Amino acid sequence: MSGTGPESEEDLAAAWGAALEDDGEPAAPSLPEATRVLNQAEIDSLLGFGGGAGDGEALTGIERIISSGLVSYERLPMLEIVFDRLVRLMSTTLRNFTSDNVEVSIDAISSLRFGDYLNSVPLPAMLAVFQAEEWDNYGLIVVDSPLIYSVVDVLLGGRRGTAAMRVEGRPYTTIERTLVERLVTVVLSDLTDAFEPLCPVNFRFERLEVNPRFTAISRASNACVLVKLRVDMEDRGGRIEMLLPYATLEPVREMLLQQFMGEKFGRDSIWETHLAEQLRDTAVALEVVLAEQVMPLSTVLNLKVGDRIALGVTPGSPVRLRCGDVAMFEAQLGRREERLAVRIERELRQETADPRLPTGEASA
Known part of the structure; x- marks a missing residue:
């Protein structure tokens, strides 16, 4: 085979070296030229050592980063x-x-x-x-x-x-x-x-x-x-x-x-406490409801003196104490000396009452 001299061996070594470079890690890129170097004044401003923060100016650099982590x-x-x-x-x-x-x-x-x-x-x-x-x-x-x-x-x-x-x-x-x-x-x-x-x-x-x-x-x-x-x-x-x-x-x-x-x-x-104290001293009127009955308007218009309305309650049945339209207590009717009196038996919880029902009736 011709061309086995020293020059041919050098060319072969160069070809092998180029192949290894292609298969291996890429060559390191060339570094770009340095564009700009900070001077001392800029470095001081970045680190916050310029002395301007004490004059009422805003903090700069690292001081601003550190102070942002605090809660004033x-x-x-x-x-x-x-x-x-x-x-x-x-x-x-x-x-x-x-x-x-x-x-x-x-x-x-x-x-x-x-x-x-x-x-x-x-x-x-x-x-x-x-x-x-x-x-x-x-x-x-x-x-x-x-x-x-x-x-x-x-x-x-x-x-x-x-x-x-x-x-x-x-x-x-x-x-x-x-x-x-x-x-x-x-x-x-x-x-x-x-x-x-x-x-x-x-x-x-x-x-x-x-x-x-x-x-x-x-x-x-x-x-x-x-x-x-x-x-x-x-x-x-x-x-x-x-x-x-x-x-x-x-x-x-x-x-x-x-x-x-x-x-x-x-x-x-303060106002909540004041209103609560005043509400406790407020006078309210309680009505004793013996019974209630729903009647057509025509029947009510035809009522005359001497007519009787059957309520459907027996003696001793509980009555209800009502403040306005709100039923509050259930009680027993009785007499004390010369006056009628009621004895409260239990309290009627407002959350159990259905507002769609007539006053004094509770939902099942």
Whole structure:
């Protein structure tokens, strides 16, 4: 066979290689040329680090994606009214509790993830876990270090005009924990009273912790409502932060969606109660019906003085008490002293009456 030289062998190897490429995996496509590269300003805008969100502009990039997963507390308008009521109650009770001039105000109400809040708790602090008994869930109250030392100083007779002395680097003593527990109990009592017009609930103190890891009352990804309260006692004071998971507020979510007290989606419990009380005092007239008989109109027109109408009832037969066109009771006719009287035997249920039948008759 001719053509068995080196050139023929190279051509044969090239043909085999081309056949293998056709039967095997396709060759990788060529990469297109790079069209455009983002600059630093565009990257900052995408990540939300441009600094414009703090000026009232809309969030951008990843911040918008993250914030879209949260439920804003503003969708629960009644919750803000509850906390306004709590501030007024706390101002009075803390004045009685400390015998000092106390002013309580709301710094902010916001929504955030439970895990994000635990990571941002300023330590040292005391974290009180409380339970909403009727809702069968938990909440969290955080008392910061300045308020702890201020309350201890006030309750133990510290002089006015002097700032509370702080000792860093040591754990809280038993006396400090006991006094803070009393403070938290007072706050929970006011919180119970603040929710009273909306729904009855009892907030009960569970335990006091100093490590946020031991206060896991909800999943880290669950949304919560955070209320920051400022407590000022002349030249001393601090913060109380209250955290309520949305799972805790779920049993009363419909009530918290109200725009004003008593709305209840078209129903007003105040007016319902008032009307019920007035209806109970309303005077009604009851008629005793001995018997009824259906007669043709011609017979009624031919009646004369002295005619008799046979009712077809025997002495002692039950009679019916009727209010208007509604039969209400079945009774026995009798006499008491010089007057006729009836004794009620049973109540006639309205749902068993057929409105198509004559009054006082029931369907079989």
